[in-house]
Amino acid sequence: MQTTIDNGEALTARQTEVLDVALRLLVEEGDSLTMTAVARRASCSKETLYKWFGDRDGLLTATVQWQASKVRAGNYDRQHLDAAALRDSLEGFAVNWLSVISSATSIALNRVAVSHAGSGKSNLGSIVLANGRFAIGERLKPLLDAGRAAGLLAFDDAEEAFRTFFGLVGRDVQIRLLLGDTLKLSTAAIERDAKRAVDQFFTLFGAANRPKIRSL
Amino acid sequence: MQTTIDNGEALTARQTEVLDVALRLLVEEGDSLTMTAVARRASCSKETLYKWFGDRDGLLTATVQWQASKVRAGNYDRQHLDAAALRDSLEGFAVNWLSVISSATSIALNRVAVSHAGSGKSNLGSIVLANGRFAIGERLKPLLDAGRAAGLLAFDDAEEAFRTFFGLVGRDVQIRLLLGDTLKLSTAAIERDAKRAVDQFFTLFGAANRPKIRSL
DNA sequence: TCCGAACCGTAACGTACGGTACGGCAGAAA
DNA sequence: TTTCTGCCGTACCGTACGTTACGGTTCGGA
Numbered sequence: 001m002q003t004t005i006d007n008g009e010a011l012t013a014r015q016t017e018v019l020d021v022a023l024r025l026l027v028e029e030g031d032s033l034t035m036t037a038v039a040r041r042a043s044c045s046k047e048t049l050y051k052w053f054g055d056r057d058g059l060l061t062a063t064v065q066w067q068a069s070k071v072r073a074g075n076y077d078r079q080h081l082d083a084a085a086l087r088d089s090l091e092g093f094a095v096n097w098l099s100v101i102s103s104a105t106s107i108a109l110n111r112v113a114v115s116h117a118g119s120g121k122s123n124l125g126s127i128v129l130a131n132g133r134f135a136i137g138e139r140l141k142p143l144l145d146a147g148r149a150a151g152l153l154a155f156d157d158a159e160e161a162f163r164t165f166f167g168l169v170g171r172d173v174q175i176r177l178l179l180g181d182t183l184k185l186s187t188a189a190i191e192r193d194a195k196r197a198v199d200q201f202f203t204l205f206g207a208a209n210r211p212k213i214r215s216l
Numbered sequence: 217m218q219t220t221i222d223n224g225e226a227l228t229a230r231q232t233e234v235l236d237v238a239l240r241l242l243v244e245e246g247d248s249l250t251m252t253a254v255a256r257r258a259s260c261s262k263e264t265l266y267k268w269f270g271d272r273d274g275l276l277t278a279t280v281q282w283q284a285s286k287v288r289a290g291n292y293d294r295q296h297l298d299a300a301a302l303r304d305s306l307e308g309f310a311v312n313w314l315s316v317i318s319s320a321t322s323i324a325l326n327r328v329a330v331s332h333a334g335s336g337k338s339n340l341g342s343i344v345l346a347n348g349r350f351a352i353g354e355r356l357k358p359l360l361d362a363g364r365a366a367g368l369l370a371f372d373d374a375e376e377a378f379r380t381f382f383g384l385v386g387r388d389v390q391i392r393l394l395l396g397d398t399l400k401l402s403t404a405a406i407e408r409d410a411k412r413a414v415d416q417f418f419t420l421f422g423a424a425n426r427p428k429i430r431s432l
Numbered sequence: 433t434c435c436g437a438a439c440c441g442t443a444a445c446g447t448a449c450g451g452t453a454c455g456g457c458a459g460a461a462a
Numbered sequence: 463t464t465t466c467t468g469c470c471g472t473a474c475c476g477t478a479c480g481t482t483a484c485g486g487t488t489c490g491g492a
Contacts, residue, residue, distance in 0.1 A: 030334035117396030118246030125396035171383035180333030180341035
């Protein structure tokens with residue numbers, strides 16, 4: 001993308017090992033993790049940490065990007081798209097997204113990214129945004145477009161349709177978890193929520209059985 | 217010492233003046249505001265700050281509660297509830313909520329609450345949650361119940377219906393803003409979004425005999 | 433065998449900031 | 463006037479942590 005020299009693939013095994021430690025520590029202690037703690041836990045010296053990642057922000061940035069590179073899921077592009085396939089794909093997206101945002105890792109990373117976005121001390125916020133909200137948007141919109149092309153969906157703007165889908169799936173989950181609400185989402189609950197969200201989405205944007213949806 | 221500022225309004229004018237300064241500083245500098253900065257900007261001594269609020273967390277807590285006490289809006293309870301009145305009320309809620317979460321004050325407060333929820337060093341998260349997400353839920357659910365009683369809405373669980381409404385209104389706005397996305401919401405855009413969300417909500421939860429909602 | 437690079441462990445430095453102490457001042461009470 | 467109270471301004475203390483420095487160890491290659 002920009003700025004950083006090590007764009008992600010210039011990482012040795014030992015370095016990713018260190019980043020995994022940092023990730024685990026970030027989940028445990030949040031933004032209050034110290035360089036000393038990372039070094040001790042990873043059995044490496046602080047000097048090495050600074051040599052590899054520059055400074056604390058560099059370490060955090062590399063950690064976030066490392067996690068993002070692990071999460072990147074495959075795109076859903078089917079050749080044969082009927083109503084059932086579309087529904088399956090949407091439910092897959094919803095399940096995946098709910099699983100991600102309710103995971104301890106995502107919560108910890110989003111928290112530190114939010115705080116750094118406040119202090120303006122790094123661009124963790126935009127990194128998380130690019131690999132979270134916007135990444136899923138870019139992956140989902142082609143599916144929505146294909147659904148419209150197949151006569152299964154009706155909307156004017158894929159971006160707007162996606163934002164509504166995003167709201168129907170996520171609702172209040174992410175903000176509650178980020179603010180420390182103890183909200184347990186079982187896999188059963190996640191699948192139930194995903195189905196409900198997709199049902200609602202089809203009610204709003206399904207093409208087959210509806211009169212014209214009023215455009216914005 | 218005593219724990220004065222807990223919940224009641226035992227705040228002198230001078231104290232609220234200090235809290236307003238802290239609030240402004242919190243918006244400007246985020247969680248990195250220092251006691252020294254607050255004291256200097258408020259023209260008071262640090263000793264006074266510690267005497268009044270105990271410690272840094274006490275000051276932040278009092279600041280968040282002070283802001284919450286200013287935002288508390290009136291409940292929407294009408295005697296005469298028809299479709300138009302229900303729609304107006306829902307749109308009012310939506311406009312109000314979008315205005316709040318897109319305000320610089322709310323963003324700053326949510327950011328610091330999120331970071332503290334991560335460090336577990338205070339209960340700012342639950343305070344913000346109680347005065348934000350849950351407060352609006354408790355104010356909106358009676359309206360939804362009334363709408364159902366009047367035969368205008370159909371749902372099983374008011375909580376679930378509210379959460380869907382919450383998602384339709386907020387969508388990705390809050391998380392994007394918290395992560396530093398530069399997302400400008402004009403009042404016109406807010407009103408447009410509110411109308412769209414309410415339209416969609418009626419599509420999902422309107423009672424069987426759908427009223428005419430395309431009139432505007 | 434020797435050399436240098438990479439890295440570990442730890443000590444040390446500098447600083448920022450939370451928290452405390454203290455002197456001075458203004459105003460109310462007496 | 464004196465005295466007491468509450469507060470301002472500022473200097474000060476202790477600590478935590480980012481960052482640097484350095485000695486010691488391992489290991490690959492000449």
